[in-house]
Amino acid sequence: MILLGWNCRGLGQSRTVRILNEMLTSHKPDILFLSETLVEGNKVEVLASKIGFVNFHSVDRQGRGGGLAVFWKNNVRCSIMDSSQNHIDIIIEERHNVSWRLTCFYGFPERERRQQSWDFLTLLATKSQLPWCIFGDFNDLLYASDKKGRHPHPQYLLSGFKQAIEDCSLAEVELSGGAYTWEKSKGTADWVRERLDRAFGNDSWWQMFPLCTLTVFHAVVSDHEPVKLELVNTSVTKKQFQFRLENTWLKEESFHEDVAKYWKNLPAVHLLPKLISVSNYMAEWGRTFFHKFREKVIKQKEVIEQYKDREDDDGIQLYFDEKEKLNELLLNEELYWKQRAKTFWLEARDTNSKFFHASASSR
Incomplete structure (x- = not known):
């Protein structure tokens, strides 16, 4: 299942709709969440037919801001649990009558209302005992590294958001594809970049989707980048994840x-x-x-060459020290190929033989 989230900053422009259609063609999401639509429900209905979604739920804008919409394909069994100006709560039914909860979230953009966002998050956590994922534009930062710009993010805001996430017993899905999801004043002295979009899950949801991924990608029409959450059920892929310690x-x-x-x-x-x-x-x-053993061995031999003709005490000692480093490097390489070949009867005279390299490569 693929979920796509985007703060589109308004659906009134045809260019935005064209870019959205291109994203849908490229990524083929099963569920689409749009925040800051800046339109009413009747326009969302028109958009749904244009982009090929039969099912949708929307929250009208308030004044000149806000507006949320979620769309889903027929292959996804969704029912709306609740909604507000800041969220749309959905129950998603998987096969074998296993259900989980998805909250599409939009945090208050005003800094003075961050506490309201945190309080609302902790309230949402109490609404259901189902496996829970919350996904969207939080308008908040979790770490100092989530921002790059002239002015660092205040520590009290970082601490407040982090505490809210911990109070909800949520763990974050790592972001790939880039470090930030929003930017302003690109190329100027006031250029600022922040990571405002995230995805979190509680323990029971992580047990369902431990191999989930969150990816940010570029949208040329907006200063806010879309994010894609891909969910892979463990019943299908648990044998595909094989970590081996060398x-x-x-x-x-x-x-x-x-x-x-x-x-x-x-x-x-x-x-x-x-x-x-x-x-x-x-x-x-x-x-x-x-993956560069040979390069390291060659460089170490070059170091040894620098000391082999030295006759002073320091030079002789350095020669023996560097030889020992080379020996250690060769031993590490031997162990590496030995483990990868799954062969444990290695004799000293057979170190790094072609047999072991061929065995490892064939595996």
Whole structure:
């Protein structure tokens, strides 16, 4: 299932509708959530027919701002639970009568109303015991790194939003494709970029969709980028996610330090998404670090060459130290190929033989 969310900043322009149609063609979402539509329900109905959605629910704008709309395909069994100027609550029924709750959310854009957004989030958390995902434009930042610009985001606002998320027992879906979802004054001294769009899930929802992904992509018509939430049910794909720890990683001090730092910086709400996130990080770390053994060996041999003709005590000691580093590097390479080949009768004379490279490559 694919969910697409976009703060479209108004549906009154034909250019916006054209860009929306292009996004729908490219990403083929099952559910589409639009915030700040700036239109009434009758125009949303017209839009639904233009973009090929039979089912929809909308919240009219208030004054010159606001307006929400959610659309869904016939292959998705949805029922509207509740709605307001800030949210649309949906119950989604999966196969075998398993249901979960999706809240399409739009936070108050005014800074002085952030506390109202946080209070509303905690209220929403009490409305149902179903597996819950909340998705949309929160108009809020969770970390200082969520903003790049001249003025840092106030710490009290970061702390308030973080506390609300923890009170709701939610864990965040990591964002890929870019660090920010909104920008203003691009290319000027006042250029600011922020991550306002997010997706969170409670523990029971994460158990249903542990392999979910959230991706941001570009929309040329807007300063607000769309985000795509892809849900993959574990009953179909649980055998596809296979993480393997390489023994040689454990011999590197930087591995322990990097993983410990990454683990510490992850929210400690739910264990499952945290484990998935850190295993993905370790896999990427391993790909970056260990796919260039030959290059490292060559460089280390060049270092040794610099000291082999030295006759002073310091030079001799450096020569032996660098030789030991080369030996350690070769040992790590041996362990790497040994584990990947799944062969454990390696003799010293057979180190790095073509047999092991061929075995690993064929796997």
